[in-house]
Amino acid sequence: MDEKVLVTGASGYIAMHIINILQSERYHVIATVGTPEDANKIAYSFEHYYPYAVLDVVVVEDVAAEDAFEEVFEQHPDIQHVIHTAPPALLGQGKTNEEAYLVPTREGTKNVLESIRKRGHNVKRVVVTSSFSALMDLDNAANPQCVITEKSWNPVTWEVAKDKESKAYAASKKIAEQLVWKFYEDNKDCVPYTLTTVNPPYVFGPHVFEWELGRAEWNTTALFIKKALEMSADEQGPFAKPRGICCDVRDAALLHILPLRNAALAGHRLFPVNGTGIKQNSYEDGKFNMQRIVDVLNARFPELQGKIPQGLPTENQQYMGQLTRYNNDNTCELTGMEFKSFETTVVDATRQIMRFQERHT
Numbered sequence: 158m159d160e161k162v163l164v165t166g167a168s169g170y171i172a173m174h175i176i177n178i179l180q181s182e183r184y185h186v187i188a189t190v191g192t193p194e195d196a197n198k199i200a201y202s203f204e205h206y207y208p209y210a211v212l213d214v215v216v217v218e219d220v221a222a223e224d225a226f227e228e229v230f231e232q233h234p235d236i237q238h239v240i241h242t243a244p245p246a247l248l249g250q251g252k253t254n255e256e257a258y259l260v261p262t263r264e265g266t267k268n269v270l271e272s273i274r275k276r277g278h279n280v281k282r283v284v285v286t287s288s289f290s291a292l293m294d295l296d297n298a299a300n301p302q303c304v305i306t307e308k309s310w311n312p313v314t315w316e317v318a319k320d321k322e323s324k325a326y327a328a329s330k331k332i333a334e335q336l337v338w339k340f341y342e343d344n345k346d347c348v349p350y351t352l353t354t355v356n357p358p359y360v361f362g363p364h365v366f367e368w369e370l371g372r373a374e375w376n377t378t379a380l381f382i383k384k385a386l387e388m389s390a391d392e393q394g395p396f397a398k399p400r401g402i403c404c405d406v407r408d409a410a411l412l413h414i415l416p417l418r419n420a421a422l423a424g425h426r427l428f429p430v431n432g433t434g435i436k437q438n439s440y441e442d443g444k445f446n447m448q449r450i451v452d453v454l455n456a457r458f459p460e461l462q463g464k465i466p467q468g469l470p471t472e473n474q475q476y477m478g479q480l481t482r483y484n485n486d487n488t489c490e491l492t493g494m495e496f497k498s499f500e501t502t503v504v505d506a507t508r509q510i511m512r513f514q515e516r517h518t
Contacts (some may be wrong), residue, residue: 162417175242234276240286254319274412292426360409371399402448403443
């Protein structure tokens, strides 16, 4: 396929799956990463996975730096699609919440959009990874009248959120996504592309390559499963926290690709949730806590019987009932997708983690 796609933040969990789909469909991918080490590893892995792959990996050390993406568009003026994925947070590096979350998220997004406006004259589609955090209303999560949909916006402001890490992350995601839509509205008469955002909640599932689990820091959801596997059999629970809404990483990645092929997805926010779809919406399957993970592991992995706890599955419903109510019918109807069940997602991720641990212990 001659179509050229720019994928930013290519070493990320979702981004690797996006590249995997694009390579399987023979798109020409330009992928940006933060270090030469990541560039070499990703290029080598995909070239061996797809011998016919057309993949150029480019180092962009600081996405928040002005003109960060200028050289990419200078070298590839024929880019037709841009998928801008979430930049990594810089927390733990002596940074404030603003430096860790708001600046890279907001400035990185703005820099991509400015480069497209100035140099991306052949760009047809832009897809941006946002987050469920931009949709949710944390203060009303337990309110039965509060139902989160694709039209929802998190009411939190930066002034309120800046001193609390969890709220700072959510506020930065909202601010960045609102910037995306405002930039598009302000410039839509002079830019040739359409815009779609993807708003995944907690993202579970296997990595594209097992070696990704060898990184110093695992992604948050892999750590949930790792913790479940490491708990002793006599721990009682209830394992109610952390808890939230979730989706499969492979579904989240596919939602980034569909707008390249389906013009009807332009102008929409897409919201993946486990267990939902056009044929059957299971508004409980997308909710999780540690007890649900333990339940799946005990049911599907006989070798773990007696090694991990049972918890208190009969008492879990009271905790699940406190979780955010959601409805992603619009996404399901627009895409025709049937999103993977929570059980399928956890089983696939667990098998990979167990294989990795067997080989590296």
